Amino acid sequence: MTTAYSQIPADSDLKEVQFSKKSGISSVLGMRKDPFGFQRKREEEFGRISGMSAFGKKWVVASGAPAAEEVLMNKKKAFANGPAWSYLIGPFFNRGVMLLDFDEHRSHRLILQQGFSTAALKSYMDLMQPMIAKRMQDFPTGEVLLFKEFKALTLDVALEVFLGLELPKDEADRINKAFLETVQAGVAVIRKPVPGTRWWKGIRSRKILEEFFYSHIPAKRATATDDLFSVLCRAESEEGQTFTDEDVVNHLIFVLMAAHDTSTISMTQMCYRMAKSPEWLTKAREESLALGPELSYDDLNKLPALDAIFKESLRMCTPVPAHPRMAVEDTEIQGFFVPKGSMVTLTALWNHYDESVYSDPWSFDPDRFSKERAEDKKHRMAWSPFGGGVHKCIGLYFGQMEIKTIMHHLLRNYDWSVPADYELPMDYSSLPIPKDGLPVTLRRL
Template sequence: MTVATPAALAKVRGPVLGIPHLLQLRFNPIGHNAFLRAAYGEVYRLNAFGVRILVTAGADMAEQVLVNRDRAFANGPAWSHFIGPFFHRGIMLLDFDEHLHHRRILQHAFTNDALRSYHAVMAPHIRKNLEEWEGEQHPRLHHLFKALTLDLALETFVGVDLSAAEQREVNQAFIAAVRAGTSLVRKNIPGTPWAKGLRARAFLEDFFCSHLAAKRRDGGADLFAQLCRAQSEDGHGFSDDDIVNHMIFLLMAAHDTTTITMSSMAYHLATHPEWQERARAESVAAGDVDYDGVLGLEVLDRVMKESMRLCSPVPSLPRVAVRDTEVGGFRVPAGSFVTVSPYMNHYLPELWPDPTRFDPDRFAPERREDRSHRLAFEPFGAGVHKCIGMHFAGMQVRAIFHELLRRYRWSVPEGYVWPIDLTALPYPRDGVPVTLERIRP
């Protein structure tokens, strides 16, 4: 790619936006972003979490930054600023040749065969967990999905027999590590989420280290065992430290993203009961399904995609320029933070007609609005860091909803709108309260 000479590049203009705009973006992301674009153009500057960020809009700039053909942008310095102390050496925080080396090994844990075995492990746990919802008449679905995802992670990812107390301890450590990334106080001051996150990281390192030797020896169908035996084509495997770092990162990468995807699906299916019935009819007709059957649930696939379009689980993807470069014709000095926002881009009317409407058939073969641009639909990112767990997530979420739809019908009062909060990853402040009704065959 040719980079224009610095003199030919425009400087990003307009004020550096601060906390009032950050708050508006948090509670009214779509409306306020549209306002900022109209006022300041395709690239604007925002102070957030202690750094100045160039916020970009549109699929062309997303492609330039994420596909990163001229290797001008790096992940490590960007993500480390937010989550480094808790998830350091996770693959998303590695760059260039080192990243490629780790990714080649890691992808052996995400082959079709590996996914098939994860499905076999998780399927009975999904059914058991959902049966336990029977007593819940007015649950907050986001909380139930969170608990279910953690439960499945212990079985599918960790695969170690733990007492209930140990499970609780691992879960709590893990939640603390995730929460720490968005702590407002970013120092090790006792009592703050940051300090709790550091303690949790140390606990998780000890936990995985203590089970490593047995896992290497005994193997298993879980992700931890897969990482122990994963090797690249040239015979390289992971060191003990690599396995611990990747396990901690993978748990984090999978957890909140999958939970918010399911909450978004549940919310949209509750506010569009005709779609809930359509998805249920597909699942009831399919009956008990295996791994291939889960992948064949097409209505559910469209519902999942449309729910991720309307609420992208990772709303912003940060990068740091490793040298002077440009984006969209604007000057980007070395060291600048730049973000691409799948969340905002998914509402661009030039890519998505009537963008606020829930319309899963956008993804039907005869419409395929996601093909309006290579980067039109980017919930899993793009380029070399594109989500390695994309197919895992698709399988897990569809497997859960398939069983959920066959067992329960859920509804919300007329006119209900979920209060989405975009402080870090999106979450519904009210947990999505619903009325749940058991369906008897």
């Protein structure tokens, strides 16, 4: 059952978006259960640009690489991040760079960029390499929930590389807890601060994080160190702009969140795919063994099999499955009229299964990224796990550096497997995570 999403202006030759009359709850439950089947059915019924209710709002759902390009490149400046992302995660990640728009976003991003320059990345690599090497030596063996282990490891890396603080255990636990509660709040079902709920805990924890970061700012401003916290206290754009204390705190909290689950999900997917296709695990291990234990920044591009596994794993399960925006003026997507005020979302997860782009998209085939086949180059947005346009992930090189360093140590020192008939059960209620934590049998080599 459909209805028109909105009235088209009389003088317009744009097409009308068809809007599904399904209730928001039934759409959200359908998406969570099977996002692929849900979107396929919608496209068969309404086409690639369609309307639906979800999370208490009406949304224009735009699927396919051309629509993604139009919205993300945003040539007419018709789409804004802030009002859309704030609706979902605003109270917890207030004034993070992804929630800013246009000139304000540009000026903040230029300063933030100083924390992600090649020189900065190299110094993070120096901080992270020995720490990861040591932690991987003590990695548990036997029946291991990989997702859980990766989460703990990446959180420790974040504390060291982003914050550069040596905290007593109690304090580290308190901050870890506050951070996890802040992250979890974004996907709360009850979206009001009812005591005891995720939303309420998220707001309480955001306050704890703010107080914690503010208390360390004077010391961070006084002495330069290599961590992101210190870099942001000193960062200056070419135009001479710097961050206030408030900016530093807002950006740090956002970056911690943006880096954490995305990297953990990527590594979990890579390990799962390698366990299911052990020939790729062997190829990646041979590369890592050839390089020696310590991975340098320049070694990162000497791991072609691992790189292809990374790309294919992120194609098959992209950690950020949708990109929400709001239309800030009457506009269009692929010739469909989209009125001012519309919430819009791109179907990033589904776009990576487009049969007109990828051959046999449901099979794990890292060779599709080879120079000869280059399926991902068929369209600018054919492979877009990091988004595109001005909000493209600022941490994409940092993320790959951390993920490849951890994988390098895992491959050199351990083997892992899953039963032949095992299929990873996924929870798609927010970012896609494994319902069972990915249990593997891990043994030391």
